[in-house]
Each structure stands twice: as C-alpha cells, then as structure tokens.
Amino acid sequence: MYNRTDKSVAIGLLVTACAVLAVACWLRPAACGYGTHTQLGLPPCNFLRLTHFPCPSCGLTTCFAYAVRLQFWKAFLANPFGLFAFFGTVSLVPTAIVLLWRRISFRRITESVHFTKAVYAATALYLVSWVFKLALIQFPGR
C-alpha cells in the first residue's frame, strides 16, 4: 500500500542524490587523490593521519569529484568502489522519479532478497577496493 512515507522516502532519495552530485560538481578534486572533502570544512581522515594508510573511504569524495567531470580513470584510481557508488547515485535519480511517478513503495526494493545480496556484494567490493588502494601505495607505478 503506497503511503506518505513511501512518497517522502522517494523525494528524499531524489533530493539527496541530486545534492550529492551538485556538491561533487562544486568541489575541486584533490590532485593527491584524497582530502577533497576538507573543502567542505570536514576534518581530514584520522585513520590516515594515525596509521599513514588510507581507510576504505579515503578518496571517495575525490572519486565523485572526478567522476562528475567524466574523468573516470582518475576517479577509479582515487577510489575504485567510489566509481560504483557514483553510478549508483546517478541511477538513484531516475529510480526515485519512477518510484514517485508509478507510486511504487521503496519497500518493494529493500525487502527483496536481491537487495540484501546486492548490499553484501557492495560491501565486499568496498573491501576489495581498499585492498587495491593499499596495493597501489605499496607498489606504485607498476
């Protein structure tokens, strides 16, 4: 049964996706591949500062800033998972519009068993992306 909550969630998803892409357009991607988020007044990564290794999320904002400028290779190098998240964010826009237009509840997506498997796969990809970034640091230029 489609209700006001479903409509609010769809509008929220649409607004959030558009806002994320708009902010990514506004930011200037950091040349070093991370730290772009500091332009928003956010603190630098503590994990990187303490361990001198990037955390799994390092480079995510930089990746979005490159990807929105269609520089996908630089976006991939900044954070491989970020590219996947970028396309996911872009696809959220038409998805939210369809959910609103066809009056489909978001629960039809989230309660699907495929959604849970997709979340598991995305998390695994996130970790693999982190290993890739660590390997890139250990073996640069190869």
Added chain:
Amino acid sequence: MGNNTKWALGLGVASLFCCGPVTGIVGLLLAKKDMDEVAAGRAPQLDGQWAQWAFYLNIVALILFVAGICLFWGRLGLGRF
C-alpha cells in the same frame, strides 16, 4: 544471529574506527531489516537482541562521527580567537 546482523555488526565496528557514515548507514539498514523480520514474526530463528545491538552500535558510530565533526569545528573556531 542472522546474516544481516553479522554484517551489521562488522560494518558498525568499521564505522567506529574509520569509515563513519559510509558503513554506518548500511549497517543500520541491515540491522533494521533483521529487527523488522523478527518483529513481524517472519524470522523466529533470528536473535532480535543481537539485531538491536547491531542497530545501536551503528547509531553510536554515526553519533560519534557527527560529534567528531562538531569537535573539529569547535577547535577551528577556538583557534581563530
């Protein structure tokens, strides 16, 4: 303990140490899913208690993330005086 809860716990711990909202929000959704399943009686084999713990762990991680940002902004503001 369901798979969703296990993943939510792992993501909550990751969110505490490094990943902030990226894993925190996903962990929150997975834990909520299991809690809803238990509440609706669709998954009596799941342990609702663990799902709740995972849910609150992710909430705490998100709160700490926001608190960290506020602390950072506070220190920046104080530094300007």
